[in-house]
Amino acid sequence: MDLFLQLTLAGLAIGSIYSCVALAVVMIYQATDHFNFAQGEMAMFSTYVAWTLVGLGAPVWLAFLLAVGISFLAGVIIERVIVKPVENAPVLNQVIVFIGLLVIFNAAAGWIWEFTIKPFPSLFPEDLGFKSTLIGPHHLGVIALTLGVLALVFAFFRFTRVGLAMRAAAANPDSARLVGISVGWMLALGWGLAASIGAVGGILVAPIVYLEPNMMAGVLLYGFAGALLGGVSSPGGAVLGGLVVGVLENWVGQYVPGGSELKLTFALILIVGVLVFKPAGLFGRVVVRRV
Amino acid sequence: MAADRPNPVTPQLLAGFGAAVLFAAVVPHLVSDFTSFQFTQAMAYGIALLGLNILTGYNGQFSIGHSAFYAVGAYTAAILLYHFEWNHYATLPVAALVAFAVGFLFGLPALRLEGLYLALATFAFAVATPQLLKFDAFEHWTGGVQGLFVPKPEPLIEGLSADQSLYYVTLAVMVFLMIVAWCLLHSRSGRAIMAIRDNPIAASTMGINTALYKTTTFGISAMYTGIAGALSVFVTEFVAPDAFNFFLAVNLLVGSVVGGIVSIPGVIFGGLFLVFVPNFAQDISRAYPFVPPPWAIFGIFLILAIYFVPFGVWGAVERGFAWWKRKSAAGR
Numbered sequence: 117m118d119l120f121l122q123l124t125l126a127g128l129a130i131g132s133i134y135s136c137v138a139l140a141v142v143m144i145y146q147a148t149d150h151f152n153f154a155q156g157e158m159a160m161f162s163t164y165v166a167w168t169l170v171g172l173g174a175p176v177w178l179a180f181l182l183a184v185g186i187s188f189l190a191g192v193i194i195e196r197v198i199v200k201p202v203e204n205a206p207v208l209n210q211v212i213v214f215i216g217l218l219v220i221f222n223a224a225a226g227w228i229w230e231f232t233i234k235p236f237p238s239l240f241p242e243d244l245g246f247k248s249t250l251i252g253p254h255h256l257g258v259i260a261l262t263l264g265v266l267a268l269v270f271a272f273f274r275f276t277r278v279g280l281a282m283r284a285a286a287a288n289p290d291s292a293r294l295v296g297i298s299v300g301w302m303l304a305l306g307w308g309l310a311a312s313i314g315a316v317g318g319i320l321v322a323p324i325v326y327l328e329p330n331m332m333a334g335v336l337l338y339g340f341a342g343a344l345l346g347g348v349s350s351p352g353g354a355v356l357g358g359l360v361v362g363v364l365e366n367w368v369g370q371y372v373p374g375g376s377e378l379k380l381t382f383a384l385i386l387i388v389g390v391l392v393f394k395p396a397g398l399f400g401r402v403v404v405r406r407v
Numbered sequence: 408m409a410a411d412r413p414n415p416v417t418p419q420l421l422a423g424f425g426a427a428v429l430f431a432a433v434v435p436h437l438v439s440d441f442t443s444f445q446f447t448q449a450m451a452y453g454i455a456l457l458g459l460n461i462l463t464g465y466n467g468q469f470s471i472g473h474s475a476f477y478a479v480g481a482y483t484a485a486i487l488l489y490h491f492e493w494n495h496y497a498t499l500p501v502a503a504l505v506a507f508a509v510g511f512l513f514g515l516p517a518l519r520l521e522g523l524y525l526a527l528a529t530f531a532f533a534v535a536t537p538q539l540l541k542f543d544a545f546e547h548w549t550g551g552v553q554g555l556f557v558p559k560p561e562p563l564i565e566g567l568s569a570d571q572s573l574y575y576v577t578l579a580v581m582v583f584l585m586i587v588a589w590c591l592l593h594s595r596s597g598r599a600i601m602a603i604r605d606n607p608i609a610a611s612t613m614g615i616n617t618a619l620y621k622t623t624t625f626g627i628s629a630m631y632t633g634i635a636g637a638l639s640v641f642v643t644e645f646v647a648p649d650a651f652n653f654f655l656a657v658n659l660l661v662g663s664v665v666g667g668i669v670s671i672p673g674v675i676f677g678g679l680f681l682v683f684v685p686n687f688a689q690d691i692s693r694a695y696p697f698v699p700p701p702w703a704i705f706g707i708f709l710i711l712a713i714y715f716v717p718f719g720v721w722g723a724v725e726r727g728f729a730w731w732k733r734k735s736a737a738g739r
Contacts, residue, residue, distance in 0.1 A: 209713045216709035223702030380535040387531045392516040
């Protein structure tokens with residue numbers, strides 16, 4: 117029973133990281149109807165930025181906040197400079213631009229920081245004042261921090277004018293424009309926020325999987341799986357989806373023979389399964405297509 | 408738009424095609440064995456790109472996971488060669504069939520997936536492939552992380568080196584598959600394939616069995632890519648899981664975009680690009696340390712190509728030719 121609880125709690129911790137990535141993916145999907153395939157690599161790059169800041173002597177928390185801020189700016193700039201020119205291009209062109217971004221970030225990280233695996237410090241102290249055999253301090257911190265971040269994001273969209281404007285721009289760009297919302301800048305802001313949330317995920321997962329340029333490939337895949345399971349049109353659903361996927365991943369790894377070696381295949385099966393049997397996800401809206 | 412259809416048969420096209428094949432037939436006698444070997448690789452990529460173009464360019468379905476089908480073809484050939492000591496060329500049809508089957512089966516769920524979702528599913532397939540190939544339970548067959556070594560095929564004709572012989576075989580396979588693709592796209596089925604791309608709902612209203620055509624096209628596309636994978640094994644004499652990672656899928660996408668995604672002849676340019684440009688980029692970034700590594704250059708190139716020449720090399724050739732024809736007609 118202890119093992120089961122440990123697995124579940126650790127799954128919730130890793131799942132909350134998937135939730136961050138899933139939420140980042142869903143935010144961009146809501147605003148632009150696109151999956152950002154570069155989301156994982158952007159988060160990886162942000163994590164390297166944080167690692168460099170720590171190396172320069174910054175306290176971990178300061179490095180974390182700075183990296184999240186830098187990611188926000190970078191996200192805005194990427195939307196304005198790279199994504200905007202293909203805004204109205206066919207889907208294929210946009211997918212290709214995202215793939216291009218993925219490759220650039222991956223190669224650039226390898227070029228700047230080399231491909232060797234680096235340890236990354238945890239944001240949380242080793243000693244929390246109490247001991248538990250069920251969950252480690254880092255995992256506990258991850259759950260708390262991501263819940264905090266998600267609450268912040270929710271409050272931002274629910275209670276601020278900018279958040280409302282962003283929701284309007286995503287829901288109905290034309291009408292939003294008519295009431296004076298700068299839809300283009302709302303998109304850029306969305307990219308910035310998504311990049312920041314992704315960065316949180318990257319920095320939290322780095323102490324678990326170690327820092328290296330390809331560390332986010334699996335995380336992004338699980339993030340996608342979480343987003344699809346919850347429903348790509350539902351941010352809350354995506355968060356829940358991420359948590360469920362994290363727990364499922366741990367259970368499958370332990371209880372299904374061969375499961376620990378085929379974690380990515382499990383993500384593939386999950387993605388294809390959701391798309392085939394429940395394309396709208398658990399909490400998503402069903403989209404009806406008209407001729 | 409004319410550029411969205413395969414080129415019609417004109418005397419110019421036939422003459423150009425014939426000249427290109429003739430030229431390709433002399434090349435191995437003009438260059439070193441190593442260069443022939445590189446051209447063979449380029450043609451193998453070209454065949455894979457042909458599969459991707461049929462799927463994406465002509466049928467409008469996305470795949471950013473064709474590395475998986477490349478791996479299926481490569482491993483089928485390698486396993487038959489390594490464990491059963493088959494003749495090299497006998498493995499090709501088997502690799503084609505297996506890749507077709509896998510592609511068709513993957514195409515079944517893909518049916519319900521539109522554009523982006525399909526891209527996502529194939530992305531997941533590409534990312535999961537290397538791990539699947541390393542899986543313990545298959546290790547006896549796949550060689551696990553180590554992969555499998557296979558011999559190079561013996562020269563078919565005396566007097567040719569092994570590399571030259573393989574070059575001719577690959578050339579013949581590529582030319583054959585290009586003609587097949589061309590005939591397919593010019594047939595009734597080809598028009599159905601393109602109608603589905605242009606307007607799926609209208610196509611099904613016209614009585615086209617959209618589901619059947621889409622899955623079959625997926626299968627055919629995978630088959631082309633699988634044949635390319637098998638040929639690549641003959642060339643490199645080796646398969647290993649990490650050669651079939653997501654970056655191979657990106658490579659195929661880059662080649663397809665560079666050559667022209669809605670084209671048949673463009674795949675040659677795409678293949679050549681994939682073999683020679685990374686080497687060239689590597690030389691440059693070795694010589695000048697401030698130049699980013701080849702992969703970053705690849706990514707930048709991909710984005711710039713989509714901004715400025717989304718129709719690729721062959722699209723540019725077609726546009727140039729059309730412009731020249733208009734100009735000479737106006738001058739008369």
